[in-house]
Amino acid sequence: MSVTSAATLRRIGFIGTGIMGGHMARRIAGAGFSVRAWNRTAAKSEALAADGVEVAPSARAAAAGADAVVCMLSSGPVCDAVLGGPEGVIAAMRTGATLVVMSSIPVETARAQAEASARRGLRYVDAPVSGGERGAREGTLSIMAGGEARAVADLAPLFAPLGRVTHVGPAGSGELAKLANQLIVASNICAVAEALLLAERGGADPEKVREALIGGFADSTVLRQHGERMVRGDFAPGGPAKYQVKDTSTALRLARSYGLTLPVAHTVDRLFQNLVDHGGADLDHSAVLLELRRANQPAEASAPAETSADV
Incomplete structure (x- = not known):
């Protein structure tokens, strides 16, 4: 299994380009990453094409082959619906990649997603943010990361254009x-x-x-x-x-x-x-x-x- 490291982090799938997610995807692309984005309302992801973000036709397509997939959807149930199941994002990700859930979801939901990711050979980090739309636009978000310390450290280049990250404990701790x-x-x-x-x-x-x-x-x-x-x-x-x-x-x-x-x-x-x-x-x-x-x-x-x- 080839685990994505800070040195090999290049291709990013981005799921959810709403009020904050759109700014975040734009900043990640501006930092030199290859970003493929998907949003339920297609117009919101299509608006990012001018910023170098490739628009994916589905969440699975955004995730396929990515070194890390960022999820910035609105709630736990919405995240589970997009991430889980045989046709979900987790099933589409390559072994060794990292799922980064930056949505605000229940602690128990994050822990269950971490277990589902581990069964697929994926690393999981829950990394919700604070700072609102302005923080997302300006790259000054406070990022609270839960998961294995090594996995969080390997995401440092991805987090850098978004704001300041703090590792707060195991999976679910970011949401807490x-x-x-x-x-x-x-x-x-x-x-x-x-x-x-x-x-x-x-x-x-x-x-x-x-x-x-x-x-x-x-x-x-x-x-x-x-x-x-x-x-x-x-x-x-x-x-x-x-x-x-x-x-x-x-x-x-x-x-x-x-x-x-x-x-x-x-x-x-x-x-x-x-x-x-x-x-x-x-x-x-x-x-x-x-x-x-x-x-x-x-x-x-x-x-x-x-x-x-x-x-």
Whole structure:
């Protein structure tokens, strides 16, 4: 079995070229790799042809002969549907190649995929990312990698144009780290939204309040990037709310299996679920500000008037 190493990593299959995946595939091709990409909506992968990315007619075709296959699909079930089965990506990959799942999926799903990959003579790394569309576009993603240390090290040339990688443990650990990341991000987004709503309701200029907080203890990437989205009212999806609630719900299920109660995460999850339920599924997760505004609207109905019997 010829195992792909850092020195022999040349041909990359890329599955899923959506909001973030498209930027990632483009950056990998720009770093000199031969990239074949597939996306369920063909137009999204076809748009990358001008950047040197070859468009594959199927996920299997993208994976065939590749030294590594990157999966950047939307969820665990979608990943399993594309990767698994006799006609899936895992079955199409050459022995010794590496499957790199950079999607945010449940920990147990990653571990099961790692086992399925091992049975086929493949190496498996779960490497979800944080940094949103901007991080994908600029190559500043934080990459949390789970799997064998050697396999992660051999992927260093692939990760380099995408961002900074940290090996956090065995298969599934990358997804566990991503869930921890998502709890922090989601909680921070909600805290920033509440703070700006308070400033707005109290008569201060939310943009100036945000500006005043930058550099202090309240400063964060969320305050800088998502706080700016909130004050501008720009909720075009970088990280859609439906994916945020997917991750917070997954984290809460996992916490319950460990016997943990996470009260802050529970409240945050409910806020994002309410945003989705009120039509915000495809808005950026910073649109939780809209849900807070909706929940805090004054009651339109006035109190019942007194009658003569009450006097």
